[in-house]
Amino acid sequence: MEELVLADRPVWLLLSIAVVAITVLLVLIIKARLHAFFSLLIVAVATGLAAGIGVGDVIEVVIDGFSSTVGTVALLVGFGAVLGRLIEVTGGAQVLADKMLNTFGEARAPLALSVASLFYAFPIFLDAGFIVMLPVIYTVARRLGGSFMLYALPSIASFMMMHALLPPHPGPTAAATVMGADIGLVVLMGLLIGLPTWYFGGYLVARAISKRFPDTPVPALLGEPRDVPVDERPKFGAIVIVLLLPLVLIFFNTAFSTAEQSGAVSADNVFYQVSRLIGETPVALALSALLAMLVLYVIPRRRRGEETGGVLEELVDDALSPVCSIILITGAGGAFGAILTETGIGEEVANGLDAMGLPLIVAAYLVTMAMRIAQGSATVAATTGASIMAPAILGGDFNSIAVSAMVITIGAASIGWSHVNDSGFWLIGKFCGFDTATTFKTWSVVGTTISLVAFALSAVVFVLAA
Numbered sequence: 001m002e003e004l005v006l007a008d009r010p011v012w013l014l015l016s017i018a019v020v021a022i023t024v025l026l027v028l029i030i031k032a033r034l035h036a037f038f039s040l041l042i043v044a045v046a047t048g049l050a051a052g053i054g055v056g057d058v059i060e061v062v063i064d065g066f067s068s069t070v071g072t073v074a075l076l077v078g079f080g081a082v083l084g085r086l087i088e089v090t091g092g093a094q095v096l097a098d099k100m101l102n103t104f105g106e107a108r109a110p111l112a113l114s115v116a117s118l119f120y121a122f123p124i125f126l127d128a129g130f131i132v133m134l135p136v137i138y139t140v141a142r143r144l145g146g147s148f149m150l151y152a153l154p155s156i157a158s159f160m161m162m163h164a165l166l167p168p169h170p171g172p173t174a175a176a177t178v179m180g181a182d183i184g185l186v187v188l189m190g191l192l193i194g195l196p197t198w199y200f201g202g203y204l205v206a207r208a209i210s211k212r213f214p215d216t217p218v219p220a221l222l223g224e225p226r227d228v229p230v231d232e233r234p235k236f237g238a239i240v241i242v243l244l245l246p247l248v249l250i251f252f253n254t255a256f257s258t259a260e261q262s263g264a265v266s267a268d269n270v271f272y273q274v275s276r277l278i279g280e281t282p283v284a285l286a287l288s289a290l291l292a293m294l295v296l297y298v299i300p301r302r303r304r305g306e307e308t309g310g311v312l313e314e315l316v317d318d319a320l321s322p323v324c325s326i327i328l329i330t331g332a333g334g335a336f337g338a339i340l341t342e343t344g345i346g347e348e349v350a351n352g353l354d355a356m357g358l359p360l361i362v363a364a365y366l367v368t369m370a371m372r373i374a375q376g377s378a379t380v381a382a383t384t385g386a387s388i389m390a391p392a393i394l395g396g397d398f399n400s401i402a403v404s405a406m407v408i409t410i411g412a413a414s415i416g417w418s419h420v421n422d423s424g425f426w427l428i429g430k431f432c433g434f435d436t437a438t439t440f441k442t443w444s445v446v447g448t449t450i451s452l453v454a455f456a457l458s459a460v461v462f463v464l465a466a
Helices: 011-031 036-050 055-089 092-104 106-121 126-144 149-165 170-178 183-210 236-262 270-278 281-303 309-343 345-354 360-375 378-394 400-415 423-431 436-465
Strands: none
Touching: 011 036, 011 309, 011 345, 011 436, 036 055, 036 309, 055 092, 055 126, 055 236, 055 281, 055 309, 055 423, 092 106, 092 126, 092 236, 106 126, 106 149, 106 183, 126 149, 126 281, 126 423, 149 170, 149 183, 149 400, 149 436, 170 183, 170 378, 170 400, 183 400, 183 436, 236 270, 236 281, 270 281, 281 309, 309 360, 309 423, 345 360, 360 378, 360 400, 360 436, 378 400, 400 436, 423 436
16 A cells, blocks of 8 residues: 555544544444444444544555455464364364363362463464364363353463563564564563463453353354263364364474574475464464365264265354454454554654653653554554664663563563454454454553563563663
8 A cells, every 4th residue: 555645634633533433433334333343344444534544545555454354364364263163063172171170170270261361372373373273162161150251361371471471472573673682581571481471460350350240151153052972072192183284384484484584494494484384373273274174073973874964064054154344344453553563653652651751661662652552553552662672772782681581571562452453352252252342451551460470570571780
């Protein structure tokens, strides 16, 4: 898209427009009960016009923001939903739930789900990983009873922490690259800061919030539950192989990408080229879904002499149908975020904070936070925040530990303060069956407490190391 020419608006007016836009959006969704898809697009267009984007350009910005968001989300959600539905309908989720509960006990089920999510979140993006975990969360919640929130929120907290603080997730990876940090040290620092952050700022907070929602039902988004006979359920090993495949492929891609950047392998290396194809998250999930079709569905049914073709097609349709609305709402959230990004509100505020002479670690957090609030994307916020702060870091006499702590601070700021311009706000909220107000009280609060705890810990490390 060509660079737009905006009408001159003072920063205070742009900020006022953004606040009014978000307020109107919440009124339309919560009070007027207008569907979020329509509400987001209407407010996005109105905000763009009020902020000075030309009449001929505002629709182009909306379409560009919508398409770029959907282009990423649709593949992840689509393949993830199919994989999740296959695990659900074949009884694989019951197998995993039984194994988990037998190992950890029913009383520790929320903790077990949260720990499992930590491992699964290491290489897989937040939205894709959580969707694949959903069938297990659904099954455990139905089996043990009580509020669905008790089992979903701790898992969400794990995915949020890993997405914000640990490479190879895009935000911390981009921040580390821009600031010249050692990726290996950032991973180590991310674990040292991230694990206590997860427990105190994520898991315990999620447990406390869930007590305020004692009657949250289990959504039927992946279809109605089906009690698969024990002798028809897949083996535990088969389920593990299906779930580990995307992790292995993504790690394969990460390893060879790191080797290529360091010069250890050339760009023409055949393994590097293959890793770029099969190690991208959408492709890894697609291959895992195809393997699940074969291992969990086709082969067992044929052994029992049952039909597979038409039934499998219907199963995939059933998996994809409920997520269409979620994809559209998420795309509309991306369109609204694109409008706010084009106004330049975030950069104006971030540059102002950078120029205030604040302590460097505080400025880094506030600059990135301003970008996060203004445009929604955690990855964009982390990348932009790192780019703004990089001259001060690169021009200063900071050791590698201090630089890594700065990267963690920027990642921490990028995951908190989520609201209606964040596509993840809509994606996770809708998959969990939360309304808009509940998403604020759960997803947004957990993300912000993770953000603040991680910032506090990384600030201590920065001060001690600098």
